[in-house]
Amino acid sequence: MKxxxxxxxxxxxxxxxxxxxxxxARLKARLQRRRGASIWRPYAELFKLLRKEELVPPTxxxxxxxxxIVLFGATVCAAGFVPVVHASxxxxxxxxxxLLVYMLALGRFFLSLGALDGGxxxxxxxxxxxxxxxxLAEAPFLLGLVSIAVLAARADIAGMVAWTLGxxxxxxxxxxxxxxxxxxxxxxxxxxxxxxxxxxxxxxxTMIHEGMVLEYSGPSLxxxxxxxxxxxxxxxxxxxxxxxxxxxxxxxxGWGLTVALLLYCAKTALLMVLLSVIESAVAKLRxxxxxxxxxxxxxxxxxxxxxxxxxxx
Amino acid sequence: MGLVGIATEKILSSFSVFLFLxxxxxxxxxxxxxxxxxxxxxxAIIAAEVFATAFQEKLPEAYIVGALVFAIKVVAIPxxxxxxxxxxxxxxxxxxxxxxxxxxxxxxxxxxxxxxxVHSYGGAVHVPDDPLAAAIALILTGAFLMxxxxxxxxxxxxxLVLENGIxxxxxxxxxxxxLVIEIxxxxxxxxxxxxxxxxxxxxxDTFEHLDVSKLRKLRG
Numbered sequence: 134m135k136x137x138x139x140x141x142x143x144x145x146x147x148x149x150x151x152x153x154x155x156x157x158a159r160l161k162a163r164l165q166r167r168r169g170a171s172i173w174r175p176y177a178e179l180f181k182l183l184r185k186e187e188l189v190p191p192t193x194x195x196x197x198x199x200x201x202i203v204l205f206g207a208t209v210c211a212a213g214f215v216p217v218v219h220a221s222x223x224x225x226x227x228x229x230x231x232l233l234v235y236m237l238a239l240g241r242f243f244l245s246l247g248a249l250d251g252g253x254x255x256x257x258x259x260x261x262x263x264x265x266x267x268x269l270a271e272a273p274f275l276l277g278l279v280s281i282a283v284l285a286a287r288a289d290i291a292g293m294v295a296w297t298l299g300x301x302x303x304x305x306x307x308x309x310x311x312x313x314x315x316x317x318x319x320x321x322x323x324x325x326x327x328x329x330x331x332x333x334x335x336x337x338x339t340m341i342h343e344g345m346v347l348e349y350s351g352p353s354l355x356x357x358x359x360x361x362x363x364x365x366x367x368x369x370x371x372x373x374x375x376x377x378x379x380x381x382x383x384x385x386x387g388w389g390l391t392v393a394l395l396l397y398c399a400k401t402a403l404l405m406v407l408l409s410v411i412e413s414a415v416a417k418l419r420x421x422x423x424x425x426x427x428x429x430x431x432x433x434x435x436x437x438x439x440x441x442x443x444x445x446x
Numbered sequence: 447m448g449l450v451g452i453a454t455e456k457i458l459s460s461f462s463v464f465l466f467l468x469x470x471x472x473x474x475x476x477x478x479x480x481x482x483x484x485x486x487x488x489x490a491i492i493a494a495e496v497f498a499t500a501f502q503e504k505l506p507e508a509y510i511v512g513a514l515v516f517a518i519k520v521v522a523i524p525x526x527x528x529x530x531x532x533x534x535x536x537x538x539x540x541x542x543x544x545x546x547x548x549x550x551x552x553x554x555x556x557x558x559x560x561x562x563x564v565h566s567y568g569g570a571v572h573v574p575d576d577p578l579a580a581a582i583a584l585i586l587t588g589a590f591l592m593x594x595x596x597x598x599x600x601x602x603x604x605x606l607v608l609e610n611g612i613x614x615x616x617x618x619x620x621x622x623x624x625l626v627i628e629i630x631x632x633x634x635x636x637x638x639x640x641x642x643x644x645x646x647x648x649x650x651d652t653f654e655h656l657d658v659s660k661l662r663k664l665r666g
Contacts, residue, residue, distance in 0.1 A: 307463040307576070314467065428547030429474050436470075436554045443561055443575070 150362035151175035160409035187351030200247025207240035225291035251348030259344025276434035311437035327412040462580035473553035489519035584611030
């Protein structure tokens with residue numbers, strides 16, 4: 134029963150991912166008084182790309198073909214650590230939050246390699262920028278998770294969520310607020326959203342993620358797009374699970390699970406609205422200001438770790 | 447008691463955390479208007495704490511002080527600042543002499559320092575740790591803003607942040623000063639703001655900028 138639920142959770146994260154990205158795009162369109170595309174379009178696009186022929190640049194080596202597969206595998210693996218409707222996850226007891234962070238890092242590393250291997254100038258530019266952003270985002274990501282782990286005295290994500298569930302709803306501490314702020318900033322940078330990278334266009338010279346995938350086509354492109362959608366969904370689910378898990382089912386009863394699922398949808402909807410408002414209101418940062426943005430996130434997360442000393446258990 | 451009582455308790459126990467957040471954001475704010483908004487937010491948090499104290503300690507006078515804080519620091523002063531920014535037609539940048547990353551680390555160090563300073567009192571005084579540390583951090587941040595921002599407007603704002611800290615410290619340790627003194631202080635702030643506003647106008651008239659670091663030579 135528990136295993137079935139865990140598998141269902143991961144499937145939800147993977148299969149629901151294109152929908153999340155599409156709903157955000159739709160909300161953004163509505164905010165800008167456009168009608169926007171159907172929210173089912175990404176699924177149609179994935180099917181279309183999966184059926185198409187794959188074109189590989191003549192200079193590319195095997196790394197180019199391998200990169201999307203590794204990226205997809207690593208991202209799915211990272212999604213397996215995130216609890217959604219109850220406080221456990223498929224890979225919950227197999228590894229701690231370090232593994233989650235570095236699974237995502239592994240995916241990014243291979244995507245950058247693939248972009249460099251493709252041989253286009255834009256790919257190389259995107260890869261070097263991606264390397265800069267991800268190396269700067271790694272410290273606040275880890276430190277933010279460390280501060281929660283210290284409070285919970287657990288290293289696995291599911292255990293941290295279970296600890297938070299046992300706390301009083303109103304009992305917010307400085308650590309939680311600081312860690313949430315820094316992790317939200319990291320989530321924006323990690324998933325290539327607005328103040329750091331523009332997800333909607335590849336017509337800008339400042340692009341990061343879109344620059345890297347320019348050479349890809351067919352099934353490989355489908356895997357990459359799907360992986361980045363899963364990453365966005367998993368990051369949102371991670372924020373919800375760590376900071377607002379209340380309402381998650383404690384037992385395996387059908388009623389509790391239904392409530393947990395509905396609450397999860399409501400919380401995700403709230404985050405999506407927030408994200409689309411931010412993306413419509415904020416201008417993209419200049420590339421040289423991105424280190425400042427992530428420096429602020431680092432300072433916040435370092436402060437969160439320091440504050441764990443003062444918070445009484 | 448009921449819901450209002452719970453809300454009061456929560457405001458007193460956890461609102462200081464949001465003060466720390468405004469401190470950190472003030473350290474990174476690039477535009478004068480953003481800083482003014484943050485100052486308004488900070489004052490609103492402090493007004494909420496005044497109302498909560500008034501409810502918990504049953505001090506009718508404190509409601510008046512709270513209303514005054516709201517009227518002056520949340521409404522009047524930010525509006526005056528926006529008017530100044532508009533009338534002076536100055537550049538929006540705050541002209542910080544430290545990079546945002548340095549500023550935020552300095553702000554973090556200030557918060558840590560104030561916690562360390564408050565912590566050494568331990569249980570000697572019956573004052574909660576978090577709000578007192580927030581008050582000290584506000585005082586230090588105000589001073590830091592005045593030192594590190596080159597715009598005359600930002601120096602005024604630094605002074606106001608510093609004053610917010612002193613006010614909060616008085617509120618936490620003694621449940622606020624007597625009403626007459628409180629009103630006197632508010633009058634002082636308004637007068638000070640008026641004078642500083644006139645001075646910034648004079649500076650921008652004479653030198654055609656507001657950069658304090660360039661005020662080296664006398665001009666008739």
